[in-house]
Amino acid sequence: MNTVTTLFLTALAVSSGLEYWLARRQARHVRLHRDHVPDAFRDRVSLEDHQKAADYTLAKGSLDDVGRIVGIAILLGFTLGGGIDAIAAVWNGWGLPPITTGVGIVLTTLLASQLLELPLNLYQTFRIEERFGFNRTTPRQFAIDLALQTGLSLVIGAPLLALILWVMDSAGAQWWIIAWAILMAFSILMSWAFPTLIAPLFNKFTPLADATLKARIEALLERCGFRSEGIFVMDGSRRSGHGNAYFTGFGSNKRIVFFDTLVDSLxxxxxxxVLAHELGHFKRRHVLKMLAGTALVTLAGFALLGWLTGEDWFYQGLGVxxxxxxxxxxxxxxxxxxxxxxxxxIVAYVQRRYEFEADDFAASQTRARYLVHALVKLYRENASTLTPDPLYAAFHYSHPPAAIRIDHLSAKI
Known part of the structure; x- marks a missing residue:
């Protein structure tokens, strides 16, 4: 067996085994604490709500187990199973220009992968989310969203992919630097364009109508030195009962967005x-730091790819x-x-640290107890487990586990 093949299969086995082990720990820990509300939440979360969160977590975890198996099968099918070669043979047989053929090979493979994973997405939406009272998406809306997402991927992704392949073909040995710069510029452009050009294709955004709340938010923005293009409420309830808030955009095109479900519940x-917490990410420059980190990792990835493209063993070892x-x-x-x-x-640790910093900022601008009240409501209404396995959380949680986060904020009350 090719050394690269052995390395690939070993890494796949180890990473998959690790994920399986972590998932088993998570399920066992959640199940073990299902019938006992943690002391910190006993007065604010009922046993019924706590059990619902546990059951929701376990149901999603079971689907994730299936998803991992499907993902492994798809990966092996496209690589060692000859799937990429089969797709390439079809596109090469049409005699199209090399870049067009390359774009076709990549997009066909990615779309086929998406199609193979579609049953899992359908089950998640119409069985699990429906069972726990969160789904409000109709089959028609699901189909429209899927068509829009696929269409945007083709309209936006195909030209970008063609440009990168052209750079790879024509820019010489240092093509990877130019390709990286193009991708980063594209990412920044999309961050700027998303609020006004893309997001409205999927949701309706209306200016916040509550004059009292708007005045309070504008005063908070003034204190924080944050300038936005408006405060909007998004019709998230059209698809889901989950609530959230975020600011989006880049540069002068920033927007503050509340899910209508959140406005109704808090x-x-x-x-x-909650908004002060989101502004904390802005004031502590977390977005820029994450962008810089992503840029460095992406640059390293392109440099590695620049070396691998010229090595026969890279293709052969992966079955292509x-x-x-x-x-x-x-x-x-x-x-x-x-x-x-x-x-x-490592990534999850940095993200959780940023969340603590944003919480600290929120506590300095409003009152910590208000954020505690909001978080507890969101945990309850989103059926977020209060008792995750610590090791699983260390790998997968971008936010601190509920008990740790509430304890951190409670110390500031």
Whole structure:
């Protein structure tokens, strides 16, 4: 067996085994604490709500187990199973220009993967979310969303992919630097365009109508030195009962967005505290720091890909005979998550640290107890488990576990 094949299969087995072990720990821990509300939440979360959150977590975890198996099968089918070669043979047989052929190979593979995973998405939406009272998406809305997402991927992704493949073909040995710069510029452009050009295709955004709440938010923005293009309420309830708030955009095109479900469930003090938390990410420059981190990791990835594209063993070891820039890029996209899983705890740790910093900022701008009240309501209404396994959380949680986060904020009351 090729050394690269052995390395790939070993990494896949280890990473998959690790994820399976972590999932088992999570399920066991949640199940063990299902019938006991943690002391910190006993007066604010009923046993019934706590059990619902546990059951919801377990149901999603079971589907994730199936998803991992499906993902492994898809990955092996496209690589060692010859799927990429079969798709490449079809596109090569049409005699199209090389870049067009390359774009076709990559997009066909990615769309086929999405199609194979579609049953899982349907089950998540119409069985699990429906069972726990969160789904408000109709089959028609699901189909429209899927068509829009696919259409946007083709309209936006195909030209970007063609440009990157052209750079790979024509820019010489240092093509990866130019390709990286193009991708980062594209990411920034999309961050700027998303609030006004893309998001409205999926949801309706209306200016916040509550004059009292709007005045409080504007005063908070003034104190924080945050300038936005408006405060909007999104019709999130059209698809889901989950609630959230965020600010989106880049540069001068920033917007503050509340889900209508959140506006309906929190009072003014709590909404202001939630927004103060989101503004904490802005004031502590978390978005820029994450962007810089992403840029460095992406640059390293492109540098690695720049080396791998010229190595026969890279293609052969992953079961691909069709050696081209398109198949190299595709292989890298498919295989790199197998190895990057080991970086998850580092990324998750940084994200959780940022959440603590944003909480601290919110406590300094409003009152910590209002944020505590808001978070407890959101935990309860979103059926978020209060008792995750610590090791699972270390790998997968971008936010601190509920008990730790509430304890951190309670110390500031």
């Amino acid at each position: 009072d003014h003090d709590e909404i202001e505290a 005979r069709e050696q081209s820039h398109a198949t190299a890029l595709l292989l890298f996209m498919l295989v790199s998550p197998v190895f990057s899983v080991f970086l998850q705890p």
